[in-house]
Amino acid sequence: MAGMNTKSGVVYDARGLVEPDPEPPMTAVIDGAMATIDATDLTTRKINLELKRIVYDEGVNEVTIVNPGSKHSLGVGILKRCKLTFEGSPGWYACGLIDGPEVQINGRVGWALGENMMSGSIVVEGPAGSLTGAALRGGDLVIKGNVGARTGIDQKGGTIITMGSAGINTGFMMQRGHQIICGDAHDGLGDSMYDGVIYVGGKIASLGVDCVPAEMTDDDHEFINRKFAIYDLGTPPDFNKFECGKVLHNYDALEPSERKLVL
Amino acid sequence: MCGIAGIIHRDGAASIGDELTAMLNSMKHRGPDSTGYAIYGPADEMVIVRFMLAEPNDFTGFGMDEKLERNRAEVESRLAKIGAEVATIQNETGYAFRATIRYGGDLKPLADYLEDIPGCKVLSLGSSLEIIKDLGDANTVHDQYGLAKVSGTHGIGHVRMATESDVDLASAHPYWAYPFADVAVVHNGQLTNYHMWRRRLERMGHRFQSQCDSEIIAVYLAQQLENGLSLETAMKHSLDDFDGVYTYLVATGNELGIAKDEMAAKPLVLMETENLVAMASEEVAIRALVGTEVETRDPFENEVLTWQV
Numbered sequence: 001m002a003g004m005n006t007k008s009g010v011v012y013d014a015r016g017l018v019e020p021d022p023e024p025p026m027t028a029v030i031d032g033a034m035a036t037i038d039a040t041d042l043t044t045r046k047i048n049l050e051l052k053r054i055v056y057d058e059g060v061n062e063v064t065i066v067n068p069g070s071k072h073s074l075g076v077g078i079l080k081r082c083k084l085t086f087e088g089s090p091g092w093y094a095c096g097l098i099d100g101p102e103v104q105i106n107g108r109v110g111w112a113l114g115e116n117m118m119s120g121s122i123v124v125e126g127p128a129g130s131l132t133g134a135a136l137r138g139g140d141l142v143i144k145g146n147v148g149a150r151t152g153i154d155q156k157g158g159t160i161i162t163m164g165s166a167g168i169n170t171g172f173m174m175q176r177g178h179q180i181i182c183g184d185a186h187d188g189l190g191d192s193m194y195d196g197v198i199y200v201g202g203k204i205a206s207l208g209v210d211c212v213p214a215e216m217t218d219d220d221h222e223f224i225n226r227k228f229a230i231y232d233l234g235t236p237p238d239f240n241k242f243e244c245g246k247v248l249h250n251y252d253a254l255e256p257s258e259r260k261l262v263l
Numbered sequence: 264m265c266g267i268a269g270i271i272h273r274d275g276a277a278s279i280g281d282e283l284t285a286m287l288n289s290m291k292h293r294g295p296d297s298t299g300y301a302i303y304g305p306a307d308e309m310v311i312v313r314f315m316l317a318e319p320n321d322f323t324g325f326g327m328d329e330k331l332e333r334n335r336a337e338v339e340s341r342l343a344k345i346g347a348e349v350a351t352i353q354n355e356t357g358y359a360f361r362a363t364i365r366y367g368g369d370l371k372p373l374a375d376y377l378e379d380i381p382g383c384k385v386l387s388l389g390s391s392l393e394i395i396k397d398l399g400d401a402n403t404v405h406d407q408y409g410l411a412k413v414s415g416t417h418g419i420g421h422v423r424m425a426t427e428s429d430v431d432l433a434s435a436h437p438y439w440a441y442p443f444a445d446v447a448v449v450h451n452g453q454l455t456n457y458h459m460w461r462r463r464l465e466r467m468g469h470r471f472q473s474q475c476d477s478e479i480i481a482v483y484l485a486q487q488l489e490n491g492l493s494l495e496t497a498m499k500h501s502l503d504d505f506d507g508v509y510t511y512l513v514a515t516g517n518e519l520g521i522a523k524d525e526m527a528a529k530p531l532v533l534m535e536t537e538n539l540v541a542m543a544s545e546e547v548a549i550r551a552l553v554g555t556e557v558e559t560r561d562p563f564e565n566e567v568l569t570w571q572v
Contacts, residue, residue: 108559110546129530168525
């Protein structure tokens with residue numbers, strides 16, 4: 001493969017974009033059951049390889065990543081229960097496809113945090129970009145600042161808690177799960193949602209297609225109080241509840257195969 | 264997918280060539296095909312003309328050097344004919360030039376007259392704006408055009424991933440708002456009512472240098488400024504007038520602004536401090552500029568923000 005050597009010693013492909021076949025850099029400092037990775041001079045691939053080496057091969061369950069420098073795709077695909085802490089801000093696609101980790105991010109995140117996450121939790125101390133929790137399947141996301149547009153797009157489970165406000169089309173095409181928004185929701189809340197529940201504490205600019213208000217029940221209060229207690233988020237504000245109106249997606253029209261079963 | 268970046272220093276000029284290069288280079292993955300800068304130095308009593316006489320891809324046949332020399336002489340003679348006094352004219356690369364001229368007249372006839380020369384494109388005209396763009400990544404263009412020496416109060420930049428037109432200079436950003444002095448735009452996204460607006464602006468007498476949708480944003484905004492609107496108002500109108508997905512940055516001699524479409528489909532991260540405002544498609548570019556953890560935010564849909572120098 002045509003390679004391109006850089007000053008840092010990293011070999012890239014001919015266009016200077018992809019780093020083929022890297023090895024873990026073995027630079028993490030392991031101290032008993034804890035480890036620290038300094039991400040300053042490492043590329044995304046090297047950071048993730050080092051993280052996987054520590055968590056899977058070394059069996060260390062508490063890892064701190066310092067100086068993440070807003071690099072993309074950090075901490076993706078970790079399928080084991082462990083504790084990850086980011087001292088600083090990762091970039092886009094942080095902790096996507098994870099199953100199990102308990103993640104603390106002491107900074108902000110870019111787009112698509114926890115994309116397709118299966119279980120575990122991610123707590124972000126700052127704001128998050130658009131597409132937060134895209135296709136989320138399980139686990140909890142807690143964002144203490146604002147979130148961008150289309151938070152929880154295609155959400156299929158889990159809970160997204162936003163302490164600030166949420167951008168346009170939050171809960172777009174969501175299919176299951178919960179969203180708790182303490183601040184305001186911008187236009188098109190819950191647009192084209194199939195199922196799931198959205199709670200909003202602040203003002204709502206407008207509801208999306210087939211998103212309708214619903215009545216809060218004791219179960220809803222219990223759920224919100226439980227989540228707020230787990231993540232130590234203080235006293236929850238008063239919420240309005242929204243869910244799918246079940247008109248848009250032809251719920252009353254059965255597929256031919258389903259009709260056969262029913263009849 | 265493209266990457267955009269902008270900086271405005273509110274406490275005087277800084278080495279903006281190096282700063283924008285660091286930001287753009289960190290976003291190389293968003294577009295490695297071409298890189299461009301619109302840099303605003305201190306306002307000059309001279310008019311700065313950036314022009315090119317051929318595409319870098321054109322250097323294939325014999326006699327190219329003679330042809331360029333002939334056309335360069337033609338540029339000088341036409342500038343003299345239209346009443347502009349040429350102070351300096353420098354060769355930045357084999358095909359791109361920077362000239363400073365003394366000229367008090369209307370810029371449109373001047374630009375039209377120069378563009379009439381075969382292969383000649385005026386990249387920018389104005390008393391402080393300089394548009395520098397070429398093929399390759401930010402470091403390549405930075406070294407090729409000696410941007411380490413360039414200082415300014417504000418500037419915008421662009422890394423391009425060619426999707427709908429060629430990899431050449433004509434399709435590279437930033438775009439100058441032909442023929443308005445000192446207005447430049449970089450844009451990430453697509454305008455879906457481009458042809459409608461292009462015809463509309465053409466009927467008003469404007470001409471376009473490229474087939475790129477981003478160019479109409481520059482001309483549209485400059486026309487509105489010419490009509491007496493403030494930059495902020497003009498940009499708010501643009502949100503109603505342009506369909507599609509876009510985040511764009513615009514700069515004039517003393518202002519810099521951002522606008523995001525109503526779907527917030529294209530990214531932007533913003534860092535605001537008292538003396539420095541920086542914005543980019545991705546936060547990694549802000550980090551390339553300041554190095555440490557800083558507070559940043561993503562503007563929401565329909566947001567228009569402007570800053571003065």
